[in-house]
Amino acid sequence: MGQDGANEPNGLIPVASYARTSEDVRQKDGHGVRHQLRINERTAREHGCRVVQVYTDNSCSASRPRAARPGFDRLVEDLMTGRSADGQAISGVVCVADDRLYRRAEDLTRFFGALTSRPGRIYVDPQGRRDPYSQEGLLEAVRSLEAAVAETQVRSRRLVNWHWARAVEGVPHSGPRPFGWQEDRITLHPAEAPLVEKAVSDRVGGKPVRAIALEWRDLGVTGTRGGRPNPQTVTQIMTAPRVCGYRANKGALLLVPETGEPVLGRWDPIVTPDRWAAVCATFSAGNLYMHRGSGAPRLTGQRAAPRRLASGILRCGATRHDGTTCHGALCAQKGRSKRSPYVYSCRDCGRCSISGPLADEALERLLFSQAPRSKQPTGVVRDRWFAGELDLAEKRRVVSDVLAGCVVRPGVKGLHAWDHSRVQPVWR
Template sequence: MTKSTNAAIYARISRDVTGEGLGVDRQLADCRKLAADRGWIVAEEYVDNDISAYKGKRRPSYERMLEDISAGQRDAVIVYNTDRLTRRPIELEEFVQICQSAGVEEFATVTADINLGNDDGMFMARILAAVAAKESGRKSERQKRKAREIAEAGKPNGGNLRPFGYERDQVTIVESEAVVLRVLAERYLAGESLMSLANWLQEEGVSSVAGMPWRTTTLRQTLTNPRIAGLRAHNGVVVAVAIWPAIITKATHEQLVAMFARKKVTGRRAPRRYLLSGLLRCGKCGNKLFSSSRKDTRRYVCMSGPDHRGCGRLTIVAAPVEEWLAEAVLMRLDSPAMADALVGRAIADERHAALAAELQSDQAQMKELAELWADKGISMAEWKAAREPIEARIFNLDRQIGQLTGTSTLAGIIGNGEAVRASWDSLNLSRQAAIIAAVLDYATITPKTSAGRVSVDPNRIIATWRL
């Protein structure tokens, strides 16, 4: 008699609205029966809840199972169907690799058996994963078509949050908020700044629908949203006259949009100058620090005011923190723990960048088309015809980006801290920032302890590492 087979059962509930998804109990029951039929011992059942295997979100139980397999504690894996395991071909390859190096050859599914130990089984598994990926894409294509139909009928989209100015049904006007919107539009068109309007709302005790104080970004979105002019937008483009009443006129809406567009041209963002943007937190209030320069000194500061809501009472000079944290990251790159953590996660980030650039250009083109239509440069029919191929491209790009696992910002860098250090100064700022952000989750800057100017005090920096 050979030694007993310790099987892992993996089950996953997906957010399957169409009802074709199987309950986890059913999956588990079928898998247990399969184990019994084969005479395998169920060593452990791994269950992940309500997480799509396609989107690339973390699946704790799945990861734990992979660890147990790697550790040689499992001889077989049972799932209901391959798409429960993963819908991403890349992830499947990773799974197979782990199974192969751990000597696990038994892989059973309730719907079809696959032996990953031979080429045929592997081929089959790859095909199944490809089919699963396609199914996943098709499903969202259906959902997208449905969403477009709803939009073109001028109906609301049924989000969770009600829009400011309207009731939960997204149709009935909330008169008190409608008044506020009209005043805001009028004052903005008269030249008042968003900052000043946000402060005014704060003083008046008017909060956003989320119950939060207004930020200038929320304010901009609200004021330029075609919905308050009784227009239905879809993917950022007006597609129909809405079934709900307007709060401001179409003419006012157009003036607002034009005004924001004009201001945007003058207020273009400067290229990145701050290595640690978004990575530092205030040790007094916990808020993010923002970059700001005074005279010739670049600094990170805790900002108060409607857009930032920090305590406004903490500042640190940029250069020394940047130097110190960069050095800490480079040292960390050479730690053995890091090398282990990243095995199997290397995918070219050049690929990701290329896809993202394509996506951006397609999105820009969509916007141009919409503007052309709004300016009556093209008819609705022409516009519809023109946008279809672009939409298809955007859809595909989205999917390809979703299929890239993790990030390989660190590929070729792990364990090479010394080499990276030597070339660090020659890397551009975005690349440096990407390397730091891949390793560092965030760093908290504590208040200054001694009076006077201390150039760099490493004790003020508390790093929280991602890896």
Template structure:
């Protein structure tokens, strides 16, 4: 085949073209077509992956078709703007080199030279181009990472997609911020992630106190982007449908340290202990003394509320509950067996502790609810409520901060070669063990600090009657302990003496 008869395919890729202007791919296409015309090759089509990053192992549809057509013998030359447009990870680099070698395909570049992968020298050149391209990517990533960290150290809002409640410059968006506050209050009151998501969607769970009905945040963001596109005389992009909120989105809001005013920076490396729960707090940037860096924006929730929410989310009982955190019955896992003191489980229409008790759910629930309702009507209700040991909470937080500061100092000493690796490991093991113990203590105390929309209401009884299952369960848990005793079989009449309701005493 003469050089004039070679079939030349054009591969185009621009990593980012959010506005779909196509300026980059059109410019590269013109350069490639000019090169093909100068070489007198035959056009074999255009393979385009516009606005598609090649990072990681993300599939590029046009690139995959290009490899298939090379394998089918339909292409003699591949023309690209430069090597990084063709390869963005080592795996795809090897694939295109091997495909070109097997298919006797020439790789050529508008801003570069020809590479003949059928020769050892050509494959060496391709490997060198590949190594140079990856090095440029890594250097750029390091530079961007350092800039992000510097921005966080200065307490400036991070770049990127704005979170619910904040503008891109860090200003508070009032109506969205109020929604964030209600999400935190509802969760602190005992509502589940699923119930909050349903309430935000205006569906089941809408009876959560003052929970607004909001469109999904990704829909709001796209509407805002289209408004900016309209100002620039650009075509609008597709707006996502207003689908219901999902639990994972609510979780992301509850986990975000920015709402408590913390400046955040997330390093790319995975924590050495692999503990996902710690990684949430590990996003909080700390100074050389181990103190959290505060952002230059107004916090939406208080530090105590945010920390208490993290403690509840970190509760091992939630983490190990693979069936979900939503309870379907009032007393399941809440009431306890009067014989062995273990939580009872719901089984059909009954509560059960195997070998000890088997009781009617409806009878027990009706009695407990009515007993709690009477309690909520007492004029001295608030004098009877248990209270958290707030001084001890502050003391625990101070101890945790001190130990985290020691970890930072130890890491700094190791980096400065003042201590050995074994010393660093010993300090890490000791301090992390102490922090874990303190976190457990804080979790136990934080249960008494949780917001409760019933007990905080002007009319607790009305709030209890109108609350969802999660709020009712939390109210009962704060006020009392319920123990179920064995009941003679065959007797259907409910005996109030067959269970005990023990009111929790206020702490002094």
């Protein structure tokens, strides 16, 4: 083997094992990566290798640009140094399939560049050993990439067509139960449906939507996800096409191809189409469900921009019961104190949260104090940053140029001092 990859005394080649799944939304127990790691162990034994380090990305996409993959990033870094964090020499990588490692050309380049940064490395999958230095080895990797890209495109088109076909047939939306209907999404809720019907009548009669929301609060009404009614949510409920039985998809009413009439859903309507049109007419276009509802594009055709510096950058570092790391996205939410008016919390496992100002301050420290010299922003950018001349979008672009993401360790209960080391960087 090469300079960093001499065989162990028992003749086995030390390799890193990598596993990734795109989704783990149902069981949320990391079973997918766990099964892949077992296969990797078997593959390594069959081909004279021994797994010395494990890298995983559970519920992480490899096809979306800028998607955080801390495990993959750490693997690339360790391949460049030739050793794992605990000092184990790495002479190759074992994985169940190429598309677990890369589905984009950028990741293929990073992986093969790191793997071949030192001589004597191997790549192993269930089909056998592969020489990553040979032309055939590289061509096979490129063919795998092309197949993965094609599969992603086909799967995306298939999913879009599947949703459209279901919608045209009037099948209810999946996801949380809509307010006004029971869990089957078809039968009217005995308490909520009359509230929606009365709200529509009151609004058409001139009642302010804020007064309707306050009335619902006084009655102890909560949304299907536990939230308290506010004018925006009440507006969305009243102006959703589903209240009159119409089916919408991605911000547009669906029409029967043969007749041009609106598609009727399979659920019981709360009001008539005329009443629905009347209540919609009492709002400006920008407030209607068709412009602001679930899955609908905004009036500008763009999604709402993030309002916090670290939104979409932080990942949960909590350990699940099976020993895997959560890696769920930390989302900005309203805080409960003056010191932390907003926080970033994991909506996946719910076991990791960090003060918003603390996390943003930690990002600044990483950028300007701890980033490798070659990655640090220029002096001009630094001066403009601290002079307040950069807006939020510009700051986020600076962060994304340096950091692929950050993993946040759970805090210690009862410890009130701010600990910036909880935010662990994943450099680009």
